Amino acid sequence: MNTVSAKYYDGKSAQQQSVVLRIADGLLQIQAGSLLREAPLSSVNISSKLGNTPRLLKFADGGHCEVQDHATFEALLKAAGVQPQSLLSRLEHGWHHALAATLLALVFVLASFYWGLPWVADIAAARIPARIALSIDTRVLETFDNGLMQASKLSVVRQQYLTRRFASLKKTDALPPPQLKFRNSKNIGANAFALPGGTIVVTDQLVALAGNDEEILAVLAHERGHVSERHPLRQILQSSVVGLAMTWYLGDISSLLAAAPTVLLETSYSRNFERRADQYSAKMLLLNKISPTRLADILEKLESSHAEKNVTQHPSSKLAELFSSHPDTTERIKELRNFTAQ
Amino acid sequence: MQDQELRFRFTGTGSEYFRIWIVNLVLTLLTLGIYSAWAKVRRVQYFYRNTQLNESGFDYHGSAIAILKGRLIAIALFAAYSITFRLNPLLGLVIGLFIALIMPYLLVTSFRFRLYNSSYRGLRFCFAGSVKSAYYAFLALPIFTVLTLYLLAPFTHQRIKAYQHNNSRFGQSKFSFNAGTGGFYKIYIISFLQLLLIVGLFGFGVYSVLKDIAKSMPKQELVGFIVIAYLLLILASLLIVPYFVSRIQNLIWNHTALGEHRLNSTLSVPGLAWVIFSNFIFIVITLGLFKPFADIRLARYRIEHLALLPAGNLDDFIASEQQQTNAAGMETAEIFDIDIGF
Numbered sequence: 001m002n003t004v005s006a007k008y009y010d011g012k013s014a015q016q017q018s019v020v021l022r023i024a025d026g027l028l029q030i031q032a033g034s035l036l037r038e039a040p041l042s043s044v045n046i047s048s049k050l051g052n053t054p055r056l057l058k059f060a061d062g063g064h065c066e067v068q069d070h071a072t073f074e075a076l077l078k079a080a081g082v083q084p085q086s087l088l089s090r091l092e093h094g095w096h097h098a099l100a101a102t103l104l105a106l107v108f109v110l111a112s113f114y115w116g117l118p119w120v121a122d123i124a125a126a127r128i129p130a131r132i133a134l135s136i137d138t139r140v141l142e143t144f145d146n147g148l149m150q151a152s153k154l155s156v157v158r159q160q161y162l163t164r165r166f167a168s169l170k171k172t173d174a175l176p177p178p179q180l181k182f183r184n185s186k187n188i189g190a191n192a193f194a195l196p197g198g199t200i201v202v203t204d205q206l207v208a209l210a211g212n213d214e215e216i217l218a219v220l221a222h223e224r225g226h227v228s229e230r231h232p233l234r235q236i237l238q239s240s241v242v243g244l245a246m247t248w249y250l251g252d253i254s255s256l257l258a259a260a261p262t263v264l265l266e267t268s269y270s271r272n273f274e275r276r277a278d279q280y281s282a283k284m285l286l287l288n289k290i291s292p293t294r295l296a297d298i299l300e301k302l303e304s305s306h307a308e309k310n311v312t313q314h315p316s317s318k319l320a321e322l323f324s325s326h327p328d329t330t331e332r333i334k335e336l337r338n339f340t341a342q
Numbered sequence: 343m344q345d346q347e348l349r350f351r352f353t354g355t356g357s358e359y360f361r362i363w364i365v366n367l368v369l370t371l372l373t374l375g376i377y378s379a380w381a382k383v384r385r386v387q388y389f390y391r392n393t394q395l396n397e398s399g400f401d402y403h404g405s406a407i408a409i410l411k412g413r414l415i416a417i418a419l420f421a422a423y424s425i426t427f428r429l430n431p432l433l434g435l436v437i438g439l440f441i442a443l444i445m446p447y448l449l450v451t452s453f454r455f456r457l458y459n460s461s462y463r464g465l466r467f468c469f470a471g472s473v474k475s476a477y478y479a480f481l482a483l484p485i486f487t488v489l490t491l492y493l494l495a496p497f498t499h500q501r502i503k504a505y506q507h508n509n510s511r512f513g514q515s516k517f518s519f520n521a522g523t524g525g526f527y528k529i530y531i532i533s534f535l536q537l538l539l540i541v542g543l544f545g546f547g548v549y550s551v552l553k554d555i556a557k558s559m560p561k562q563e564l565v566g567f568i569v570i571a572y573l574l575l576i577l578a579s580l581l582i583v584p585y586f587v588s589r590i591q592n593l594i595w596n597h598t599a600l601g602e603h604r605l606n607s608t609l610s611v612p613g614l615a616w617v618i619f620s621n622f623i624f625i626v627i628t629l630g631l632f633k634p635f636a637d638i639r640l641a642r643y644r645i646e647h648l649a650l651l652p653a654g655n656l657d658d659f660i661a662s663e664q665q666q667t668n669a670a671g672m673e674t675a676e677i678f679d680i681d682i683g684f
Contacts, residue, residue: 009464053391
């Protein structure tokens with residue numbers, strides 16, 4: 001067998017012609033009873049095998065052949081000294097390749113999620129000008145002030161005292177003193193959080209919850225730790241990328257469902273960030289002869305004051321509190337107490 | 343006159359496509375997305391070549407480089423918009439307006455690209471719609487639609503389909519579209535009534551449950567209940583999708599003709615609902631690995647419910663002048679593909 005049957009189309013009409021293909025001396029010959037046409041094999045564009053679909057042989061003038069009998073055609077190509085299947089076709093053919101590809105894809109996705117994305121977000125966050133980060137703060141605060149939060153009921157003297165006291169603490173880095181914003185919010189409860197530009201928002205409820213001012217300073221130092229490592233900005237970048245990827249991946253299902261895993265994943269970032277901020281706070285407190293147990297104390301109070309909430313949460317992860325677990329905070333409190341012992 | 347209907351057949355299989363899909367996915371990941379253009383060509387070719395009519399398959403000739411260019415442009419536009427909108431809403435708005443202004447033009451080039459690069463039996467399709475009409479269909483009408491609070495949506499949908507189908511050609515034969523706006527309004531209104539019914543029933547159900555026990559329920563359980571009720575509502579609303587999609591597709595194809603040949607689409611609501619829902623469940627269970635199988639199932643269902651009612655010999659189609667004189671491609675340098683789903 002040195003021929004294979006095919007269908008021929010001339011590219012000028014939709015007419016279909018049954019033909020026989022033969023390769024001889026580097027020439028591709030098409031016969032329909034008699035010789036229909038021939039062309040140097042090298043001038044014919046042979047499509048790479050794609051599943052079980054016909055192979056297409058395209059001529060320069062627009063005519064083409066379709067070959068369905070893969071085995072015979074590949075034998076012809078081999079006999080003519082041509083590689084019968086492209087690398088891609090061979091990759092797509094075997095199940096062992098498919099299995100390897102699945103594992104590779106999984107490893108790649110996990111690696112980029114755990115290492116690649118935080119790394120890129122860190123680099124990108126460092127390059128975002130402070131002016132832009134500050135403009136995000138303004139907009140986030142505006143959103144919060146539209147209902148979720150009200151003006152602080154603390155006296156101006158008290159606000160200024162806390163601001164000055166925190167600014168006068170010795171620091172472990174050269175960061176300028178943060179902008180402190182006091183707000184009253186029954187909805188959010190006792191809480192403090194850092195915004196991308198370095199603004200720290202503290203609720204009246206937190207000030208009221210604290211047993212002494214050192215506990216407030218401990219929380220502020222913790223938030224400063226977030227700012228120092230650009231956690232809010234990095235978190236925004238990371239969750240936007242994860243959100244985009246999820247939407248792309250699950251695109252056909254629904255963007256609503258795509259949002260759920262993102263939220264779940266976000267909390268695991270937060271946990272790592274929380275630990276870093278705790279350590280930062282502990283170091284800064286020790287530098288000022290304040291015991292890191294102050295942070296542990298207020299964490300405990302926060303934990304019991306709203307059982308399901310983490311001490312700090314970022315504006316982007318409102319839903320996250322639904323999924324964050326208690327043991328994590330317990331763990332953090334234990335670490336902080338041990339920090340003193342060290 | 344023949345009146346024997348010719349059904350479209352789809353010969354792709356999930357197991358075969360899975361291997362193509364996973365290789366595409368891995369190469370796309372490893373090249374940080376660049377390969378996605380080549381992946382698209384292979385994917386579309388797999389679906390086209392497995393779509394058979396009268397013993398011949400379709401084919402796709404899109405150049406991956408052109409697709410890559412289109413994607414880069416789309417990403418650049420999207421990034422410019424979303425970044426500037428966050429930093430400076432006014433500038434973001436200007437860029438958004440600019441995108442809206444060039445969108446109809448991009449759509450026309452994208453239709454030209456897609457149709458010109460599709461062929462059957464060696465004859466190319468082509469799109470001859472004018473840019474001016476595109477501005478009417480894709481810019482003016484959508485604006486009116488929004489202004490009339492979407493009362494005009496079915497009318498706009500009809501005009502867009504008329505623009506697309508009336509300007510499509512296969513070789514020298516023209517497609518024509520003769521569905522009136524009435525059919526579109528009927529489907530839209532029934533879908534809307536279904537939505538109202540589902541939302542109403544759910545609202546009533548949730549209300550009657552909460553009325554009695556809301557006060558005794560702990561706060562977080564209440565939130566959980568509302569979230570679950572909301573998710574159920576979304577799922578129930580998804581029931582409307584198969585109705586809408588199948589009726590619209592039947593309407594469109596049953597009123598589309600190619601020359602004297604008519605088309606017949608017979609999608610059923612339960613049939614499509616089953617494919618969509620089972621796909622959804624399996625994709626969720628397999629964490630997305632079922633996606634290629636789902637794509638194949640949906641394509642098979644849609645394609646195999648389409649038939650051609652030939653009014654003459656299918657061999658009689660002939661290539662357009664353009665294709666004969668310039669088989670290499672028309673304005674290939676100027677046209678590129680942008681993925682805009684409809």
